[in-house]
Amino acid sequence: xxxxxxxxxxxxxxxxxxxxxxxxxxxxxxxxxxxxxxxxxxxxxxxxxxxxxxxxxxxxxxxxxxxxxxxxxxxxxxxxxxxxxxxxxxxxxxxxxxxxxxxxxxxxxxxxxxxxxxxxxxxxxxxxxxxxxxxxxxxxxxxxxxxxxxxxxxx
Amino acid sequence: xxxxxxxxxxxxxxxxxxxxxxxxxxxxxxxxxxxxxxxxxxxxxxxxxxxxxxxxxxxxxxxxxxxxxxxxxxxxxxxxxxxxxxxxxxxxxxxxxxxxxxxxxxxxxxxxxxxxxxxxxxxxxxxxxxxxxxxxxxxxxxxxxxxxxxxxxxxxxxxxxxxxxxxxxxxxxxxxxxxxxxxxxxxxxxxxxxxxxxxxxxxxxxxxxxxxxxxxxxxxxxxxxxxxxxxxxxxxxxxxxxxxxxxxxxxxxxxxxxxxxxxxxxxxxxxxxxxxxxxxxxxxxxxxxxxxxxxxxxxxxxxxxxxxxxxxxxxxxxxxxxxxxxxxxxxxxxxxxxxxxxxxxxxxxxxxxxxxxxxxxxxxxxxxxxxxxxxxxxxxxxxxxxxxxxxxxxxxxxxxxxxx
Numbered sequence: 001x002x003x004x005x006x007x008x009x010x011x012x013x014x015x016x017x018x019x020x021x022x023x024x025x026x027x028x029x030x031x032x033x034x035x036x037x038x039x040x041x042x043x044x045x046x047x048x049x050x051x052x053x054x055x056x057x058x059x060x061x062x063x064x065x066x067x068x069x070x071x072x073x074x075x076x077x078x079x080x081x082x083x084x085x086x087x088x089x090x091x092x093x094x095x096x097x098x099x100x101x102x103x104x105x106x107x108x109x110x111x112x113x114x115x116x117x118x119x120x121x122x123x124x125x126x127x128x129x130x131x132x133x134x135x136x137x138x139x140x141x142x143x144x145x146x147x148x149x150x151x152x153x154x155x
Numbered sequence: 156x157x158x159x160x161x162x163x164x165x166x167x168x169x170x171x172x173x174x175x176x177x178x179x180x181x182x183x184x185x186x187x188x189x190x191x192x193x194x195x196x197x198x199x200x201x202x203x204x205x206x207x208x209x210x211x212x213x214x215x216x217x218x219x220x221x222x223x224x225x226x227x228x229x230x231x232x233x234x235x236x237x238x239x240x241x242x243x244x245x246x247x248x249x250x251x252x253x254x255x256x257x258x259x260x261x262x263x264x265x266x267x268x269x270x271x272x273x274x275x276x277x278x279x280x281x282x283x284x285x286x287x288x289x290x291x292x293x294x295x296x297x298x299x300x301x302x303x304x305x306x307x308x309x310x311x312x313x314x315x316x317x318x319x320x321x322x323x324x325x326x327x328x329x330x331x332x333x334x335x336x337x338x339x340x341x342x343x344x345x346x347x348x349x350x351x352x353x354x355x356x357x358x359x360x361x362x363x364x365x366x367x368x369x370x371x372x373x374x375x376x377x378x379x380x381x382x383x384x385x386x387x388x389x390x391x392x393x394x395x396x397x398x399x400x401x402x403x404x405x406x407x408x409x410x411x412x413x414x415x416x417x418x419x420x421x422x423x424x425x426x427x428x429x430x431x432x433x434x435x436x437x438x439x440x441x442x443x444x445x446x447x448x449x450x451x452x453x454x455x456x457x458x459x460x461x462x463x464x465x466x467x468x469x470x471x472x473x474x475x476x477x478x479x480x481x482x483x484x485x486x487x488x489x490x491x492x493x494x495x496x497x498x499x500x501x502x503x504x505x506x507x508x509x510x511x512x513x514x515x516x517x518x519x520x521x522x523x524x525x526x527x528x529x530x531x532x533x534x535x536x537x538x539x540x541x542x543x544x545x546x547x548x549x550x551x552x553x554x555x556x557x558x559x
Contacts (some may be wrong), residue, residue, distance in 0.1 A: 022420035070345030076211035084462040
């Protein structure tokens with residue numbers, strides 16, 4: 001559409017030049033020159049009515065929004081943070097005397113905030129009796145300061 | 156008597172026990188603190204965190220992009236792999252001694268590329284003026300007109316070949332920048348989200364989409380054709396001395412300049428104001444929120460908060476390294492075309508200056524008009540590059556909050 005317009009203008013200009021070249025001097029030349037000027041003007045202005053009558057759709061101009069943050073990176077960082085929390089819980093429990101405990105935290109992240117669902121503590125390498133399970137469970141609940149988290153102690 | 160001394164002994168024992176208790180507690184007052192991190196352990200943990208985060212990022216398409224660049228561009232970038240460059244930047248090495256030699260070689264290469272063009276144009280114009288002065292029948296202007304048109308046609312051809320080559324260069328540069336924006340910003344926005352700057356991400360995401368989709372479409376679909384119109388009208392206007400189209404070329408060039416200026420100003424103003432206020436808001440909200448975990452974990456203390464700080468520090472370092480690597484990539488994409496176009500512009504101006512006394516008026520006007528309109532191409536590339544640069548700068552400078 002645009003290149004056709006350009007070709008039209010170029011063609012009109014070349015025709016004007018031909019007229020200039022071929023015609024001998026005289027009043028005929030002047031008349032034809034003015035007519036060619038008016039024709040060139042019309043050709044230059046020809047696409048304007050079709051441009052003005054179109055309905056501009058804004059949605060077509062603003063394409064699709066496809067740049068989103070990469071969620072794998074966010075998930076990776078959250079995984080690292082949860083691993084860190086598990087390690088620090090294990091350290092705290094070993095300070096309390098339960099060495100070699102293994103803590104596994106299951107959590108989900110929603111809108112960039114981690115919510116802990118459940119904690120499972122594996123005391124099989126500690127050599128403790130079943131009566132300690134209640135104590136460990138209460139300790140973990142005190143450390144995490146949230147009574148809604150499900151704590152499972154086994155071993 | 157024995158019972159009394161027994162009581163005294165007990166009292167002594169109790170007193171001694173009290174003393175020992177006070178003595179002990181005053182020497183080691185560590186009750187609630189848990190295990191702290193040593194310095195080398197912290198450094199090692201930081202490196203592990205950074206490596207783990209880098210493994211989760213996908214750099215494959217960026218590597219493809221870099222592989223498709225030529226030698227000089229790779230020198231400006233500073234390496235031949237995006238991941239290597241990031242690791243170099245994380246270690247703190249900003250290699251800049253290769254850049255100047257690369258730019259120098261680019262300059263020399265382009266000058267030798269455009270000198271034949273210069274020689275061709277001058278040779279043909281001189282030929283035209285000599286031929287038209289040597290006409291056998293001085294009253295017949297037709298022959299000299301025909302000679303003028305023939306030589307003018309050859310000059311148009313040789314200049315247009317170079318100009319259209321520069322147009323394709325501009326188009327590929329702008330599209331390459333669009334590609335880079337689409338590849339780098341998901342990584343940067345992802346790290347920014349992981350740090351906790353959700354307001355900043357909410358601000359930057361639509362602006363990046365606008366830049367990547369709307370503005371590049373504008374440049375390639377509207378401003379580039381406007382430049383082509385101006386150039387074509389320049390050609391036609393100098394074909395003969397009676398038909399002049401100078402004002403048309405002036406109209407298209409000033410229209411393009413206004414367009415680029417308005418888009419640039421509006422975009423930059425919006426972006427800077429929103430970006431800075433969003434980053435301040437994020438800094439405040441993170442200092443009050445402390446952790447990404449939904450509630451505060453009170454007792455665990457030093458090890459945990461140090462560890463969180465290290466993960467956060469690793470993320471911030473990676474974000475800055477990716478941002479700066481993106482800047483280097485941008486520089487290597489943009490410098491080569493801009494230098495070529497600038498050298499072409501200077502060559503054409505030199506040609507016009509040489510042609511003015513030697514050849515008929517039309518040649519010199521055409522060449523100098525072409526030189527003036529080529530500056531529009533540089534404006535297109537540099538405005539898109541500058542907007543991208545400002546976005547990268549804002550993302551690198553916001554989100555540097557590490558609480559401690």
